[in-house]
Amino acid sequence: MQLKNTSNHIVNWLKTYNLNAKTNGFVIGISGGIDSALTSTLAAQTGAEVLCLSMPIHQDPTQLKRANNHLKSLKDRFSNVRSLEVDLSAMYDGFLDTIPNIERSEQRDLSLANSRARLRMTTLYYFAGTEGKLVLGTGNKVEDFGVGFFTKYGDGGVDLSPIADLVKSEVFELARYIDVGEDILSAPPTDGLWGDDRTDEDQLGATYAELEWAMSEHLDENQEYITERQLEVREIYNRLNSINQHKMNPIPVCEIPEAYLR
Numbered sequence: 577m578q579l580k581n582t583s584n585h586i587v588n589w590l591k592t593y594n595l596n597a598k599t600n601g602f603v604i605g606i607s608g609g610i611d612s613a614l615t616s617t618l619a620a621q622t623g624a625e626v627l628c629l630s631m632p633i634h635q636d637p638t639q640l641k642r643a644n645n646h647l648k649s650l651k652d653r654f655s656n657v658r659s660l661e662v663d664l665s666a667m668y669d670g671f672l673d674t675i676p677n678i679e680r681s682e683q684r685d686l687s688l689a690n691s692r693a694r695l696r697m698t699t700l701y702y703f704a705g706t707e708g709k710l711v712l713g714t715g716n717k718v719e720d721f722g723v724g725f726f727t728k729y730g731d732g733g734v735d736l737s738p739i740a741d742l743v744k745s746e747v748f749e750l751a752r753y754i755d756v757g758e759d760i761l762s763a764p765p766t767d768g769l770w771g772d773d774r775t776d777e778d779q780l781g782a783t784y785a786e787l788e789w790a791m792s793e794h795l796d797e798n799q800e801y802i803t804e805r806q807l808e809v810r811e812i813y814n815r816l817n818s819i820n821q822h823k824m825n826p827i828p829v830c831e832i833p834e835a836y837l838r
Contacts, residue, residue, distance in 0.1 A: 587621045723787060723817055
């Protein structure tokens with residue numbers, strides 16, 4: 577990957593979009609992870625106003641520390657960046673107190689994790705609306721178009737996706753090139769939606785490197801040699817890609833036959 581050209585291309589793309597939309601810059605959620613760190617740094621390079629929001633919900637302290645370290649570094653480097661911490665823990669607790677108390681299950685826990693992402697999306701759009709800014713997405717290509725590893729109308733609810741054409745290895749490569757902090761570069765990727773230290777790999781059952789392989793090779797069913805683990809990863813990828821198509825495709829519209837409309 578041509579790092580300088582890729583970085584400049586994304587920065588110029590953001591600049592042009594902001595100018596043509598006549599908006600006042602960007603809003604982005606900072607999680608302490610590599611994707612939001614890369615995206616916020618690229619946005620800062622546009623020279624437009626960038627509002628970075630840390631939105632903890634009973635967050636793991638190490639994730640919050642990484643987020644705060646990144647925000648400090650970003651504001652030291654770029655005068656057009658400001659940050660706010662909006663602790664959503666009480667709002668989340670209020671939501672829990674309001675909904676019916678059902679028996680704990682894997683599906684309930686996943687639904688609550690997605691609810692955290694949707695509370696954050698609502699917060700991002702509140703600030704975007706009050707300040708006339710655009711919400712930046714932080715999803716990469718494997719998450720957004722491979723396995724659908726994002727929350728529908730949560731972290732998937734954005735205005736622009738600057739890094740969604742980069743696979744995870746390219747995200748790391750570009751982040752290192754633009755001087756994202758080593759603590760973030762070396763941290764295991766996590767979505768931070770569970771209030772503990774579980775990683776993306778724990779949830780997905782495969783590493784991003786393995787999923788990148790599956791994303792590029794899964795259609796080649798005539799490979800002469802494939803390991804048992806590769807077969808397993810291919811199955812994981814195909815399953816996730818299949819069940820998450822509803823996230824990656826446009827909302828189905830029931831089209832009324834023209835004859836019925838006469």
